[in-house]
Amino acid sequence: MPNKTVSMSKIRQILRCYAQGKGSKAISSMxxxxxxxxxxxxxxxxxxxxxxEQALALDDCELSKL
Known part of the structure; x- marks a missing residue:
């Protein structure tokens, strides 16, 4: 399966869902x-x-450097 680029907004959604206590399986489905x-x-x-919370506060450029 080919690798696809994950957008910064999708990464933020992953972090937000995880911070809310959702597991990786639930996040994957959503x-x-x-x-x-x-x-x-x-x-x-x-x-x-x-x-x-700190990671979500970073702008896209700073987030992509991580």
Whole structure:
């Protein structure tokens, strides 16, 4: 299966849903993104030791650098 680019708005939605307590399976169903993609982005943000609220406050340029 080919890799598709995930938009910044979709990444923000992933973070927002996770911060609300939703699991990766539920987020995957809601946003039509694979669970592995969701896990990848959540792990990246945990690596940078940012809270999800801090990550959501970043603009698109700063968010893409992470």
């Amino acid at each position: 946003l039509s993104v694979s669970r592995n993609t969701i896990k990848k982005y959540l792990q990246q943000f945990q690596t940078f030791d940012l809270s999800y």
